[in-house]
Amino acid sequence: MSGGIRREQRYGRLLLTVVVISLAALPAARAFGPYEEGDLPEEQRGEHGAMSLDAQQALLDRLLPEGDVTAPPPGVDPWLWEQLVPADNAMTPERVALGRKLYFEPRLSADGTVACATCHDVSRGFTDQRKTSEGIGGQMGTRNSPTTLNALFYDTLFLDGRVESLEEQSGFPPINPVEGGHSDRDAVLAAIAQDPEYQRMFQAAYGRAPSYADMERAIGAFERRLIFLDSPFDRFLAGERDAISAKAREGWVLFNGKGRCMSCHMLSPRNPLGTDHQFHNVGVAARHRRFEALAERALAALARDGGEEAVDRMALQTEMGELGRFLVTKDRADIGAFKTQGIRNVGITAPYMHDGSMRTLWDVMDHYNKGGEPNPFLDGGIEPLALTEDEIDALVELMFTLTDRRFAEQNEREREAQRAIAARERPFRDEAMAERRVLPFERRVTEQESGRSER
Ligand code: HEC
Numbered sequence: 062m063s064g065g066i067r068r069e070q071r072y073g074r075l076l077l078t079v080v081v082i083s084l085a086a087l088p089a090a091r092a093f094g095p096y097e098e099g100d101l102p103e104e105q106r107g108e109h110g111a112m113s114l115d116a117q118q119a120l121l122d123r124l125l126p127e128g129d130v131t132a133p134p135p136g137v138d139p140w141l142w143e144q145l146v147p148a149d150n151a152m153t154p155e156r157v158a159l160g161r162k163l164y165f166e167p168r169l170s171a172d173g174t175v176a177c178a179t180c181h182d183v184s185r186g187f188t189d190q191r192k193t194s195e196g197i198g199g200q201m202g203t204r205n206s207p208t209t210l211n212a213l214f215y216d217t218l219f220l221d222g223r224v225e226s227l228e229e230q231s232g233f234p235p236i237n238p239v240e241g242g243h244s245d246r247d248a249v250l251a252a253i254a255q256d257p258e259y260q261r262m263f264q265a266a267y268g269r270a271p272s273y274a275d276m277e278r279a280i281g282a283f284e285r286r287l288i289f290l291d292s293p294f295d296r297f298l299a300g301e302r303d304a305i306s307a308k309a310r311e312g313w314v315l316f317n318g319k320g321r322c323m324s325c326h327m328l329s330p331r332n333p334l335g336t337d338h339q340f341h342n343v344g345v346a347a348r349h350r351r352f353e354a355l356a357e358r359a360l361a362a363l364a365r366d367g368g369e370e371a372v373d374r375m376a377l378q379t380e381m382g383e384l385g386r387f388l389v390t391k392d393r394a395d396i397g398a399f400k401t402q403g404i405r406n407v408g409i410t411a412p413y414m415h416d417g418s419m420r421t422l423w424d425v426m427d428h429y430n431k432g433g434e435p436n437p438f439l440d441g442g443i444e445p446l447a448l449t450e451d452e453i454d455a456l457v458e459l460m461f462t463l464t465d466r467r468f469a470e471q472n473e474r475e476r477e478a479q480r481a482i483a484a485r486e487r488p489f490r491d492e493a494m495a496e497r498r499v500l501p502f503e504r505r506v507t508e509q510e511s512g513r514s515e516r
C-alpha cells in the first residue's frame with residue numbers, strides 16, 4: 062500500500078500533529094435514515110425497526126428476476142462470474158432457495174428476533190439505514206451495516222476485509238454477541254437442524270444432513286443472486302448519453318478529474334462496484350479517538366486472543382473497531398483504514414461511512430472537499446479539493462445515477478429527502494479548509510488556544 066516515502070511523511074506528520082477531536086463536527090443523532098419505523102403500516106413492522114420478514118419476502122419476490130441460476134447472470138462478464146463462484150458451491154436452485162430461507166431466519170439469533178434481513182433489510186437498500194446496527198436485546202454495534210446488494214463482487218468482506226468470502230462472512234453474525242448472540246456454532250445449528258423442512262432442504266441442496274459449513278454455503282449462494290447493476294449510469298457508459306442528466310455528466314468528469322474519486326473508486330464493467338478493493342484512512346475515524354493509544358490496547362488484547370472471533374467482537378463491540386484494517390494486519394500503516402466501499406446503489410443506503418456518521422451524500426462530498434479529518438495516518442490521496450458548491454451538487458447527482466432502476470422510486474424520494482436535510486445542515490462543510498485558506502496545523506493551534514484540545 063504505502064512506500065517508504067509515504068511512511069516517512071506519515072511519521073513526519075505524526076510528530077507535528079496533535080489530534081483534535083471536534084465534537085462540533087458530529088451530526089445530530091438520528092436513529093433511522095430514509096424512513097422511520099412509524100412510516101410503515103402496522104402489519105409490516107418487524108423486530109428492531111426492520112420491515113417484517115414476511116413483507117420483505119414479498120418485496121423480494123418482485124425484485125428478483127426469474128431465470129436459470131446456474132448460468133452467468135445477464136450483465137455480468139462470464140469470465141468474472143467464473144471467478145466469483147467457489148468450486149465447492151456451484152449455483153443451483155436448491156442452494157439458493159435454502160440460502161434465502163436462512164437469510165430470513167430469526168432462529169439464527171439466540172432470542173429469535175434477529176435475522177440477516179433485520180440489518181440487511183430488503184426495503185432499506187439491504188441495509189438497516191441506521192447509524193450503527195441493533196442486535197439481540199437492543200444492543201448496538203459500532204459499525205454501519207453495509208448493503209448485501211452486489212457484495213458478491215468484493216475481494217474481501219466486512220469493512221476491514223477480515224474475511225475473504227461470502228461463505229466465511231455469513232458464519233459470524235449468528236455467534237457475535239451483539240448480533241445473533243448464540244453461544245457457539247453448535248447452538249446455531251441446533252436451532253434449525255431438527256426442523257424437517259431444513260433437513261429436506263439441506264439434503265436437496267448438498268446431499269447431506271445440515272451442517273454449519275453448508276449453512277454458510279447456502280447463504281453465499283443466495284447472496285450471489287443479489288446483483289443490482291442496472292442503473293442509468295450503466296446505460297450512459299454503454300453509450301446512451303442522455304440516460305443521465307447534464308449535471309451528472311459534469312459529475313462524472315469531476316469524479317475522474319478534480320475530485321480524484323477514481324483513484325480509489327475505480328468503476329468499470331469488469332469492476333462494477335467502484336472500488337479498488339484496498340484499504341485507506343480517509344479521515345473518518347480520526348475525530349473519534351486517539352489512534353496510538355487505541356492501537357497499543359488492541360495489540361495487547363490481540364496478544365491474549367488473536368482468533369477470528371476475537372477480532373470480530375473487537376470490531377463490533379469496542380471502540381477499537383475504529384482502528385479498522387489494523388485489527389486484521391497489525392500493520393501501523395493500516396491504522397484507521399477501511400475498505401473502499403462500493404458506490405453502487407449508494408443513493409438508498411444512507412447513512413454513510415463505516416460508522417454511519419454522514420447522513421447525506423452532500424456530507425460525504427463536504428468531507429472529501431476539506432481533505433478529511435487530519436490524522437497521522439491519513440491516506441496520501443486525501444487532500445483539500447477546492448470543489449465549488451456547484452461541483453459538489455454535480456458529484457452528488459452522479460452518485461444518485463448509480464442506483465438500480467428497480468429502486469428508482471426509493472432513490473428519487475431519498476434524493477429529495479437528502480436535499481432537504483442538506484439545505485438545513487451541512488455539518489462537514491468547511492470552505493476555508495477546502496480552499497486551503499487555512500492549513501490543518503493552524504486550525505489545531507487555534508483550537509488548542511481556545512481550549513478545545515483532546516480529552
Ligand atoms: C445486527 C445486525 C446484523 C446482522 C444480524 C447481520 N449483519 Fe451483516 N453486517 C452488519 C454490520 C454492522 C456489518 C459491517 C461489520 C464490519 O464491517 O465489521 C455487516 C457486514 C456484512 C457483510 C459484508 C459487506 C461488505 O461490504 O463487506 C455481508 C455480506 C453481510 N453482513 C451479510 C450478512 C448475513 C448473510 C447475515 C446473516 C447470517 C448478516 N449479515 C447478519 C450487520 C448485521
Ligand code: HEC
Nearest residue numbers: 320321322325341345399400401402413414415429440442
Ligand atoms: C484514498 C481513497 C479514496 C478516495 C480518493 C475517495 N474515496 Fe470514497 N471511500 C474510500 C474509503 C476507504 C471509504 C470507506 C470509508 C469508511 O467507511 O470510513 C469511502 C467511502 C465512500 C462513500 C460512502 C459509501 C458508503 O456506503 O458508506 C462514498 C459515497 C464515497 N466514498 C464517494 C467518493 C467520492 C465521490 C470521491 C471523490 C470526491 C471519493 N469517494 C474519493 C476511499 C476513497
